[in-house]
Amino acid sequence: MNHRELETLLSDVAAGRLSTGSALERLRHFPVESLPFATIDHHRALRQGHPEVVFCAGKTAEQVTAICGRLVEADGGFLGTRATREHAAALEALHPRLVWHELARVVHLPPAEPVPPSGRILVISAGTSDLPVAEEAAVVAEAFGHRVDRLIDVGVAGLHRLLAARDQFADADVIIVVAGMEGALPSVVGGLVRQPVIAVPTSVGYGASFGGLAALLGMLNSCASGVLVVNIDNGFGAAAAASRILSR
Amino acid sequence: MNHRELETLLSDVAAGRLSTGSALERLRHFPVESLPFATIDHHRALRQGHPEVVFCAGKTAEQVTAICGRLVEADGGFLGTRATREHAAALEALHPRLVWHELARVVHLPPAEPVPPSGRILVISAGTSDLPVAEEAAVVAEAFGHRVDRLIDVGVAGLHRLLAARDQFADADVIIVVAGMEGALPSVVGGLVRQPVIAVPTSVGYGASFGGLAALLGMLNSCASGVLVVNIDNGFGAAAAASRILSR
């Protein structure tokens, strides 16, 4: 929405040709800013409940710092996923308040006045090697303003570990289950609880795991009804989905 | 939980060795009944918010009527998916109040006193051929006690149809998006709304759609953050997931 369009919109409202409600609706969808290599969407917070998140993989440190700089100006903070040590170092130099979650590969500059957390998410992971993805989900969910509990290394081959922790399930509003290999954990959890279950397959495994395909297919074919699935290794997506659920 | 176990549990409670809360928790997980060809789980309603649903495909009419008969005795009603005309005819003979949703392939015997609907689900479908899957989602969601709106034939190649209906989005608590072919509709819807979006790929298409694989991969790789996916043609799963979300 460029200057002329904004002018037209406002004069239409002034002239009674456009109601306040309609103007608000239109404004919600148009404010974007162009960099030479990216188009930033400053109003996503308005539209979707959280600001635009920068996917750092495949971007140079220069590109990431430029995009994040604009986000700071507009929104007072930013969140970046799949950030390398180089991304983090470049951003820390500019933004000393930056938090760098190394295992989760997440960079976060929280806004000056944080919002109190709403909603409670339980992140369950099957094995030690699934931790980076589970942490991405957990850290992003916290950045989006939710309270997060963690339950780790409770794969289905040692069922007693999971059953021993069943008390924790009741407190959660949403449960995110992260697993590689055969990806059976969401089926077991989904059969024990009535809350929404978001399954995240990971690329952990070897041989016929085919980069997470086995876990993905397992979760899509879960015999527990109503298990929801996101892309392989997509901890961010699980957190974003949980946040959509909690934003109701 | 057999008779002896139940006796023990109750005498433990009576003797103060077991609290009422603990007893309830244990009871929630154990009552099953065995037929020669199936093990029925009567307490699923207690545990998961809705009674056991019978997946009719691959079962004979005799098996289906036997299982549903037990469910009527225990729960007062039943719900069956992927039901053929033969299944429906056999069930109607025994249960005259049966509702047979032909397009959705669903049979439903609602309980005598239905619960007033809670939560509102919008089911969007991309093409005419996606309707059976969309209807399965809609009919199951209604049977689970939710209000359902429908928006049909609004594929992304005719964007104006979808944008013209945008007013309907705001009223929904959860949006289910059903699409075959390239499966792009959830990405577009997911970018327009902040509610939870559940994407259902369908096997509609030909050639390189590979039985719905193209739509499934498209939805898993959605560039809209937080889109959730269920199995191909799994309208039931989408409704069950939506019901988990609404049961909070």
Add this chain to the structure above:
Amino acid sequence: MNHRELETLLSDVAAGRLSTGSALERLRHFPVESLPFATIDHHRALRQGHPEVVFCAGKTAEQVTAICGRLVEADGGFLGTRATREHAAALEALHPRLVWHELARVVHLPPAEPVPPSGRILVISAGTSDLPVAEEAAVVAEAFGHRVDRLIDVGVAGLHRLLAARDQFADADVIIVVAGMEGALPSVVGGLVRQPVIAVPTSVGYGASFGGLAALLGMLNSCASGVLVVNIDNGFGAAAAASRILSR
């Protein structure tokens, strides 16, 4: 091993040029009989512990009755898998003692003097639709001379059903676990027991189950160590493997 070879062998033994042990070893490997469309291996019982089993799928009723007739002459009985009603009818006409296991699609003409069963196999199946494959495993195992227990419809989404039956596990020498969809049941069972676990994926499922591929990959990637896998829907193979284990 034709007549001349046999003559040579025997005269070699007679002349002391060949020990009895060596002669036995050689005899174990050579007796085959040729039909126009098949080469029958009468000494398999000697070599592998059970007689040649006829895979009936794709053979005409005439071919099956011809092959089985020869087996009766040589061995006194036969076993056939993937038999249709037509195969069974044709064989029953010739062999009134024939047993036709319809669900398992197995035909069996036991020898006149059956051997007392040795070893105990537990066959566990996840859902009602997995029963045909589970029964093929069970019926073949019984025909091979083993005692078989069955535990049905105990999928991982209703864990209490499985845990309630845990007492049965201890009695088994080998456990065969049959499951479709995500194929998670062998992982859970494998984590609970120390016996050999043979996992049989089934083609039960739809959409992204891809004809049993999801269950197969799930079982191959099981996080329970030492789970063994056979081909999709291969109940016969699981029974044959169990029999190899029990024949030690």
Add this chain to the structure above:
Amino acid sequence: MNHRELETLLSDVAAGRLSTGSALERLRHFPVESLPFATIDHHRALRQGHPEVVFCAGKTAEQVTAICGRLVEADGGFLGTRATREHAAALEALHPRLVWHELARVVHLPPAEPVPPSGRILVISAGTSDLPVAEEAAVVAEAFGHRVDRLIDVGVAGLHRLLAARDQFADADVIIVVAGMEGALPSVVGGLVRQPVIAVPTSVGYGASFGGLAALLGMLNSCASGVLVVNIDNGFGAAAAASRILSR
């Protein structure tokens, strides 16, 4: 076409045994030159509208400079794709007028007298990570003598960005749409315009994008009719196809 063949052809024309038209037709198809590791086709410009393009990936700098040297002698310039920094450095040393498009991985030595551009191509890309492929398409199209406009970072999850730029569509003769992940952008663009749409899937994405397979399948199954597809990451192919369309 070697010397003798050429002599024969010309003497045939001289003797009236061959018309000028037929001679031209034959000449159009035969002139090739052999290097030890390549067979160069100097008349491709005559036959296909643009000179042979060197695919540099997998060739040594020596091979590339040798091939390009011959092209310069015959055609006065050359174009190379998938060129590394090493290829570019070696070529720049020999041809100071060389242009090195780093992001697009293209080397270009334009002919001394460039042709004025004909036809107008709009290159649209979905995300920042798709830029290298989009630039390959754009730079090659410019080298082939067409005018190119660019529209970047307008993925379908932020539809307003794309719709805001709709004015640019009308001016284009051909639209090239570059997208990774679910590859939905060509469907949306294809539904909005009547011009030819060439879709280029990219390998951008992770997990179940399977190296661009998800985007490729999405584009092949587009619900917008008449969308055309080239290979994954094949910006060059899209430009070559657009040039075929514009050369009419």
Add this chain to the structure above:
Amino acid sequence: MNHRELETLLSDVAAGRLSTGSALERLRHFPVESLPFATIDHHRALRQGHPEVVFCAGKTAEQVTAICGRLVEADGGFLGTRATREHAAALEALHPRLVWHELARVVHLPPAEPVPPSGRILVISAGTSDLPVAEEAAVVAEAFGHRVDRLIDVGVAGLHRLLAARDQFADADVIIVVAGMEGALPSVVGGLVRQPVIAVPTSVGYGASFGGLAALLGMLNSCASGVLVVNIDNGFGAAAAASRILSR
């Protein structure tokens, strides 16, 4: 665009608040009509150069006749693909002028005053079994108002058949190449001509053709530059794409 919106638009134009050009632009995108099972887009002709085409596969004869009836009222004719004999019979009863192309599986009710053909398309097919797909492309292209030439059974294993017909290539504005098995024909044609080449893989073949996958991959990897590909068996898509090219 409902009645009220139309009223607003027109009064805006009347009041000078909206230019004629802008009004036309908006009108181009909104007119849709809803049936219970379909949303019809009457202005597609305006927007995309040809009216909405009905994909008959998977629709009942009743649904097809209802949709086509509305199209006749609005546009004076219709075009349907993948039509069975049943579809054709039902439509012929209502529309005696209907043309039923059996091999191509296309039904066509041309408008009363047909437009003179513009542009020339050559459809080349590799084998006799590819004819249904080639005819779908040819018949749809003719219905869209283009002149079509056909060249059949000229697979690459008999190169002389193709080379003998090379004279026909020069007259075409666009060449559609239809091939199954290894799908090599577009590469050979693409190397001989400078026009746009649209490749249509067919599901003709067996064994490792995997339903047309081999031909599809072959065409996507064509060594002839600028070959464009549509979905397997998608003759309609090729015609629609050719029409986009010719509509410039």
Add this chain to the structure above:
Amino acid sequence: MNHRELETLLSDVAAGRLSTGSALERLRHFPVESLPFATIDHHRALRQGHPEVVFCAGKTAEQVTAICGRLVEADGGFLGTRATREHAAALEALHPRLVWHELARVVHLPPAEPVPPSGRILVISAGTSDLPVAEEAAVVAEAFGHRVDRLIDVGVAGLHRLLAARDQFADADVIIVVAGMEGALPSVVGGLVRQPVIAVPTSVGYGASFGGLAALLGMLNSCASGVLVVNIDNGFGAAAAASRILSR
């Protein structure tokens, strides 16, 4: 090669402008005849050592009889593969000398004066279900003028059957090995002999055989060096390849 081209060619020869050898070479490649649904290549015998073979699958009985009629006129006989009972009946009515190989699905009208056989091919098959493909190879090879020996039902799980028949290997010029399931037989045979081995994977199997893919991959990855592979179920292709080898 139309009339005018032929005239030119002949007058060129007459005038000494073209040698007899060159004229012969050109004539070898051009004679084709067009039916409305096929282009017949009468000179294939000259060029490739055997006449054009009709692939009957997917063709109507009318199309097959029309094509074969023309072949009879030109060549005195024909050969057709994948022929159904209907094809055979229609052809027998017209050509009483027709031979119909039911198991091999081959129709053959040998020329009046058959050529004495040259070269010796051994066709080995692994199981009874592989017989149709093995017979297609054998019957086609006989029709092409070679002597064929058969060795059936000698799969690798009963190695003694194969080893017992090793004497037959030495007489063969080419060995064709037909196997489904894991496709291991060509590796074993290839390690025992020095002749050319042509491996034919069949679609025999179930579950993870994936329509012959397992056997195909097994044969392509054979640890016996120099094993050659044709498409799944392609008995004809194996015979044609053997014939190329024997025609030297």
Add this chain to the structure above:
Amino acid sequence: MNHRELETLLSDVAAGRLSTGSALERLRHFPVESLPFATIDHHRALRQGHPEVVFCAGKTAEQVTAICGRLVEADGGFLGTRATREHAAALEALHPRLVWHELARVVHLPPAEPVPPSGRILVISAGTSDLPVAEEAAVVAEAFGHRVDRLIDVGVAGLHRLLAARDQFADADVIIVVAGMEGALPSVVGGLVRQPVIAVPTSVGYGASFGGLAALLGMLNSCASGVLVVNIDNGFGAAAAASRILSR
């Protein structure tokens, strides 16, 4: 099982509310210990016959030494697979008795008083490149307390090598067969013996071996009945399965 639970259990036993047998059963399933990045299962030996094995791949040397340190305290030793030189060096510094099997990538700290070996396993491998996987199986089996014989480089293309070693087969209780490429060796071995055969596909091969997929499919489709399969390159899994069989 935390302190309170243990207390309750014991007081229940003391009070006669719980039998010793039941208490033992419950204790068998609950003792786990939590590190920040792992949950260790100390009672696995009780439950499954061998202690928890550490999968080192993807874990830092610090994580591995921390986990192994706890295992030493509880069990007196440990076993780790897929250990790099770095893992081994770090562990050797702490545990001088450590044995580092470089080719097998296994680290082993045997308990102070080793158990005499029980059961005999024969590990057969097809090629030199399969040795690392075969050694992983052999070394793990030895660590689990079994006697292991090895037979190497006996692929099916040189059948005489295998047949020459047939005497060794009779002594084995279980046979593990390791092979890459087409994975045919288990079929041949399975046909020669009556013992359990565990097939391990390896990722050895290139081209269409697709990372071991060809060998995996070959083994799953084995024509030898009762061949059991584990994941690609999963030597550990084969040893664990053999140990389950031998523990009966």
Add this chain to the structure above:
Amino acid sequence: MNHRELETLLSDVAAGRLSTGSALERLRHFPVESLPFATIDHHRALRQGHPEVVFCAGKTAEQVTAICGRLVEADGGFLGTRATREHAAALEALHPRLVWHELARVVHLPPAEPVPPSGRILVISAGTSDLPVAEEAAVVAEAFGHRVDRLIDVGVAGLHRLLAARDQFADADVIIVVAGMEGALPSVVGGLVRQPVIAVPTSVGYGASFGGLAALLGMLNSCASGVLVVNIDNGFGAAAAASRILSR
């Protein structure tokens, strides 16, 4: 065949219990030599027409030199494929007559008295990037004692290059065709010649070539009858197959 076996065999012959012919036959199959990491087959030359070839990939320089040293002792020379510069350097130090074909990645120590070449092989390659695989085929064929001609860079998109070289085809006994991308070249060549055609798919390509899968499928589905296929990048296999054909 160890010493005792040999003794027995010879004394049997001496005693007239074994004919010279039978003894020769047995000797042909048994002489193997064991290294700790390999089992060498010295009599392969006798059995298969050429000595054992060492596949160097994945072996250390030490392993390769040890194996080759034994081959030199027994056979007077050796041949190794997929040899790195390190392998070549280590072997050159020991065997100064070694020939190192860098592009083909082949090491060759020819025997002292080479055999005059027999048979003529034409190796055709489609593009510059296919040269390493084509050279592997050519160099191995030469080492096996055949004459080799080369025709390079004649892909089907520039048909005239191939047709111009057609004269070379007639001289060849066997034609090896090496191509990546869509792998169409063997179809075109196979249609032009009557000799055996061996197709070698290469992993040259990108995107949807999927590591050579596209070319492999293209060649298996060739519409030219009797085209034979080997594994992706398997130039050695093509040469070995050609040698089998020429050894008749």
